Amino acid sequence: MRETDAPQPLAGLEVTECASFVAGPTGGMTLAQLGADVVRIDPIGGGSDHCRWPLVGDGEGAADSDSYYWTSLNKGKRSIAVDMRSEEGRELVIALVTAPGENRGVLVDNVVGRRWMSNEALVAHRSDLIHLRVQGYPDGSPAVDYTVNAEVGIPEITGPEVGGTPVNHVLPAWDLVAGLTVSTGVLAALYERSRTGRGSYVELALSDVALSGVANLGWLSEAAERGSDRSRCGNHVYGSFGVDFPCSDGKRVMVVALTPGQWSALCRATGTGEVFDALAPVLGADWADEADRYRHREAIAAILKPWFAARDSKQVADELDSARVLWGKYQGMTDVVAEHRAGRHAVLADAALPGGAGAITARSPLRWNGAHSRVGVPPDLGRETDEVLATRLRLSDAEIGGLRSRGVVAGPR
Known part of the structure; x- marks a missing residue:
């Protein structure tokens, strides 16, 4: 650069x-x-x-x-x-x-x-x-x-x-x-x-x-309307679907699907499209609806988890990238240093x-x-x-x- x-x-x-x-x-x-x-x-x-x-x-x-x-x-x-x-x-x-x-x-x-x-x-x-x-x-x-x-x-x-x-x-x-x-x-x-x-x-x-x-994120308005604070949701992305998964080698990745296109890419990469299609009427869910993906986040994560657990982080990365999934790897700052030494971050x-x-x-x-x-x-x-x-x-x-x-x-x- x-x-x-x-x-x-x-x-x-x-x-x-x-x-x-x-x-x-x-x-x-x-x-x-x-x-x-x-x-x-x-x-x-x-x-x-x-x-x-x-x-x-x-x-x-x-x-x-x-x-x-x-x-x-x-x-x-x-x-x-x-x-x-x-x-x-x-x-x-x-x-x-x-x-x-x-x-x-x-x-x-x-x-x-x-x-x-x-x-x-x-x-x-x-x-x-x-x-x-x-x-x-x-x-x-x-x-x-x-x-x-x-x-x-x-x-x-x-x-x-x-x-x-x-x-x-x-x-x-x-x-x-x-x-x-x-x-x-x-x-x-x-x-x-x-x-x-x-x-x-x-x-x-x-x-x-x-x-x-x-206030600009709408969080105070939400609290005022509900009369209570939002519940903690761990590593889940609030209001959408996004959470971390462990790979077979112990490394973890963060996967996010904010849009219908990103959701489709995630289903395509993991081969779970048919499973979610069958599950939708049972749960009364519309997977194109971001709010429904959040409401049913635990069920979604449970279905996806075995796919990640069966692959090491390299295979996960390759397959997610191939399907254009929105994701990121968890790493320490020493890993960022190593990437810098390799000339990755201009x-x-x-x-x-x-x-x-x-x-x-x-x-x-x-x-x-x-x-x-x-x-x-x-x-x-x-x-x-x-x-x-x-x-x-x-x-x-x-x-x-x-x-x-x-x-x-x-x-x-």
Whole structure:
């Protein structure tokens, strides 16, 4: 897959990011992968997410270890380390955020409690500032993916059908959705500024992202109508037919039939069409009806299970592919690594971290005329401090040296 031909549609745009953890950095990374010059501002020594797991070496010598997490979420950005507790440091940050220029004046942050970085204070320096602030709740109180996910009810409908304890999801899905919403909000605000000259203050609460997600899927409406939560259904796909099956070699596959065509393909592959045709009038089922396939999911799975149990995973894969069945194999992340090493996934790329360790990271999933964008260099805390101060604020070497000597800014380790 080509990557050098991919356009950089946001080339020339300068963004300042002062955010930690997942949502804000994901938004900045998305803009950087589209060509924006994103400068990340961190406290000297790193913020609360700078050494977050996973770390190189499983955290052994954590103080000196690169974080796979932090370096990947912030790749492609320039890093500046500033003592934001000092007056000089605050003045530098404000100057960077509100620097004049048509393609400047864009800030993404999740700052709490810094009055000097309030939108009102910043707009006093640049009236057309685009400021997108990520919050936990709309009132500014804290929340993280794992708390808001619990509050919108997802763990209560996840997991085995038996047993009543909530099952947490390990993927911070709302954080990732919020990060992409950050980039959407910035681009929308830029478009408005290009037409009207006005800036924007955009607030994005993680709790609102989660609530919007479950509401837009119709799940809250369903609960309101029923007056009760949906029952857990294990690995079955809710409202359709889809479930996992073990093969004879112990490996498992996930098979899904959302449409009548996919259902027909599954019956054709497994040779069960006649059985289901005979069973339909007995159950009063219409197999072309997605809802009926869900209602009778256990009976369907029981009929299909012997077909999978009689074949190893390779034979299952070949026969399902031949019939164009919608399916996927269960595998571990080490298997994905092996596929990457074999050159299967063009979106993945190898990178060298500042400490010398190797890492696997990702290009933007967007392909422009068949080409991925460049990966972006993994960051090193404060690596571009001097460069940013010189290019964005036009400070001299002597001025930068003075800031360094006074501990206002710092370079890389």
